[in-house]
Amino acid sequence: MPDLPPYGNPGALVADNVIPAANSYRSFPNQVVASNSLGGRVQGAIFARDAAQNVYNYAGDASALYRLVAGSFTVATRLVGGAYSTPSDDFWEFIQWGETVIGVNGSNGDTPQQISLGAANFFDLSGAPKARHIAVINNFVVLGNISDSVVGVQRVRWSAINDATNWSVNAATLADYQDLLGDGGWIQKIVGGEGGGYVLQEHAIWRMTFVGSPLIFQFDKIKTGIGAYAPQSVISFLGMTFFLGNDGFYMFDGSNVTPIGQNKVDNTFFDDLDNNYIDRIVGAIDPNRKIVLWSYPGIGNTGGNPNRVLVYHWALNRWSRVVGIGGVGGSGFNLEFIISSISPGYTLDGLDAVSTNIDTLPYSLDSAFWTGGQLNISVFNSGHQLATLNGSALPAIVQTGEINLIQGRKAYITEVWPLVEGNSASCQVSVISRDVLTQSVSTGLAMSPTSQGFAEVRNIARYHRFQLTTITGTEFDNLQGIMSNPIDGGAR
Numbered sequence: 001m002p003d004l005p006p007y008g009n010p011g012a013l014v015a016d017n018v019i020p021a022a023n024s025y026r027s028f029p030n031q032v033v034a035s036n037s038l039g040g041r042v043q044g045a046i047f048a049r050d051a052a053q054n055v056y057n058y059a060g061d062a063s064a065l066y067r068l069v070a071g072s073f074t075v076a077t078r079l080v081g082g083a084y085s086t087p088s089d090d091f092w093e094f095i096q097w098g099e100t101v102i103g104v105n106g107s108n109g110d111t112p113q114q115i116s117l118g119a120a121n122f123f124d125l126s127g128a129p130k131a132r133h134i135a136v137i138n139n140f141v142v143l144g145n146i147s148d149s150v151v152g153v154q155r156v157r158w159s160a161i162n163d164a165t166n167w168s169v170n171a172a173t174l175a176d177y178q179d180l181l182g183d184g185g186w187i188q189k190i191v192g193g194e195g196g197g198y199v200l201q202e203h204a205i206w207r208m209t210f211v212g213s214p215l216i217f218q219f220d221k222i223k224t225g226i227g228a229y230a231p232q233s234v235i236s237f238l239g240m241t242f243f244l245g246n247d248g249f250y251m252f253d254g255s256n257v258t259p260i261g262q263n264k265v266d267n268t269f270f271d272d273l274d275n276n277y278i279d280r281i282v283g284a285i286d287p288n289r290k291i292v293l294w295s296y297p298g299i300g301n302t303g304g305n306p307n308r309v310l311v312y313h314w315a316l317n318r319w320s321r322v323v324g325i326g327g328v329g330g331s332g333f334n335l336e337f338i339i340s341s342i343s344p345g346y347t348l349d350g351l352d353a354v355s356t357n358i359d360t361l362p363y364s365l366d367s368a369f370w371t372g373g374q375l376n377i378s379v380f381n382s383g384h385q386l387a388t389l390n391g392s393a394l395p396a397i398v399q400t401g402e403i404n405l406i407q408g409r410k411a412y413i414t415e416v417w418p419l420v421e422g423n424s425a426s427c428q429v430s431v432i433s434r435d436v437l438t439q440s441v442s443t444g445l446a447m448s449p450t451s452q453g454f455a456e457v458r459n460i461a462r463y464h465r466f467q468l469t470t471i472t473g474t475e476f477d478n479l480q481g482i483m484s485n486p487i488d489g490g491a492r
Contacts, residue, residue: 001319001401002268007437007463009401011264011318014467017394019289019311020318024421024478025398027470028311028322030391031335031381036072039064041305042380044092047342048101050117055342058101058115059380060084060092065103065113065122068386076115078122084110089279091232093134095192097141097164104131107147114164127167129157133231135192137217138210140174144187144199153186155179156199156208158217174216180206184221188228189243191236198252200228200243205252223257226250233294235283235340240314242292244281249294251314260312265319269310273297277304284338286377290315293322293377295338305382307334325395325472334382341378341388392473399432399467400481410435410462410489415454416447417483418468425476428469433461441465460489 001011018025040061048056057068058076063083066073077083086092090106102114103122107130113122129152131143140158149155160166160173169176180187185202196209196217205223210216226245228234233244241252248266251258261269273281274297281296291313295306309322324333377389405411416429428446446469447455466482 001264003263003265006402006465011401012398013401013465014397014399015320016323016397018320018396018398018479019291020313020316020320021478022316024480025320026478027393027396027475029389030394031379031387031389032391033385033387034071035068035386038066038073038384040384042336042384043086044094045337045339045380046094046101048096048117049342050099056117058094060103060105062086076121078113078124081124090132095134095136097136102134102141102164104134104143106132107145107152125165127165133187133190135190135197137192137197137208138195142190144190151179151181154181171213176216178217178219180219184227188231189234191241198241200234203227226257230278230281232282235285235292237285237287242283265310272299274301280304280306282338284340284377288375293338295335302334305334305336309333335379336382336384337380339378341376393475395472396470396479397467398479400465402463402465404463405486406488410460411464411486412460412489413457413484413486415485416457416466417454418449419480419482420468420476421478422476424474426471426474429455429482430467431457431459432465432467433459433463435462
């Protein structure tokens with residue numbers, strides 16, 4: 001909870017490179033490269049599965065689309081129409097429609113693209129307008145923020161029922177459109193679902209319900225004055241939609257909008273965010289760990305690439321942050337895109353795309369990783385390569401809130417026990433202190449625990465915080481905090 005004052009803070013002031021867990025934190029894994037490089041900055045991707053459970057991965061940069069084959073991305077750009085023109089502040093958004101993947105890349109980009117799973121190349125989805133956003137609602141492909149009129153930024157348009165290739169407005173096929181005029185601003189995202197969905201504008205949220213002819217879809221504005229600040233921050237899972245508003249992070253359950261970052265991380269996030277690259281904020285869901293992750297460009301980013309990841313555990317209502325190796329001032333967690341992924345399967349020949357040396361493969365040959373189908377979080381790093389988050393543990397930094405250990409008096413501390421569980425866990429402890437709240441804090445040396453499990457320190461002060469730092473590559477099961485042996489150090 002870095003937004004709250006240090007003294008009496010009920011949370012952690014710093015929780016970097018960790019995952020929130022019940023009453024503790026767990027280690028956060030580093031990136032493991034799993035593919036070759038795309039041609040440029042990755043501006044969107046999708047993982048899809050066919051009826052036989054084969055996994056397909058497609059990705060796009062500004063000028064080309066790619067498909068992943070045995071760990072290697074190959075160009076899958078359309079054969080007719082030439083290279084694409086994806087604006088730098090837009091993304092490729094994809095949906096799976098049966099055994100087909102359809103993608104859009106902005107109302108100033110290109111004709112929507114489609115590819116049959118397993119095919120070699122994308123091709124134009126004729127008749128469909130250019131669009132920034134795409135979703136599947138009921139049995140329709142739905143586009144938003146489109147190019148076919150002067151009010152297109154506020155227009156929702158949908159295909160014929162069960163036919164993604166038919167976009168002519170027709171009462172018989174149910175293809176039509178709706179303009180969401182007013183002060184809601186641009187359409188920022190469309191969230192699909194069975195029977196209906198939701199449209200998030202900059203300052204409004206609409207429910208989109210299938211009602212049949214003659215309306216086809218009924219639009220009801222359910223929230224005014226709140227919406228999505230960054231389009232790709234919107235991510236949905238199991239009826240929950242998480243997004244960044246213009247004043248913080250929210251969760252929407254179809255009826256209620258709940259602030260989830262207020263008095264916790266909102267202010268810290270906006271202080272760190274590089275406002276020149278708001279469009280680069282991207283959300284992803286890790287269903288296994290019940291966390292939402294938002295990558296964003298913070299202070300010290302390179303060329304607008306995200307160098308931080310905020311982590312929110314929705315079941316525990318707790319936050320953490322990923323900053324990579326070296327901390328906030330270090331190398332960061334540089335990436336271009338983050339995505340909820342399905343691990344692809346590999347053949348023995350396909351292993352060459354990961355490593356030509358069997359001894360340097362990131363997993364043993366009998367690992368389930370190579371068979372595919374696992375739900376993961378993946379990223380595209382600053383080298384345009386797909387990377388899984390299955391590596392060794394990043395160095396964790398957790399700092400407690402500030403406390404007066406002996407009410408109204410100074411405390412003398414000689415021993416601090418780090419509460420870090422795990423056979424391979426290795427950590428150090430720093431004591432951070434001051435005598436009055438108007439002073440700057442003083443940080444002691446990072447001390448390693450003795451064989452008895454405590455770190456030997458010498459500190460006397462009225463107010464104390466404690467910082468735990470784990471060693472790069474050493475995993476831990478639970479990091480809970482510290483115990484200490486405060487001795488009355490007097491009142492002066």
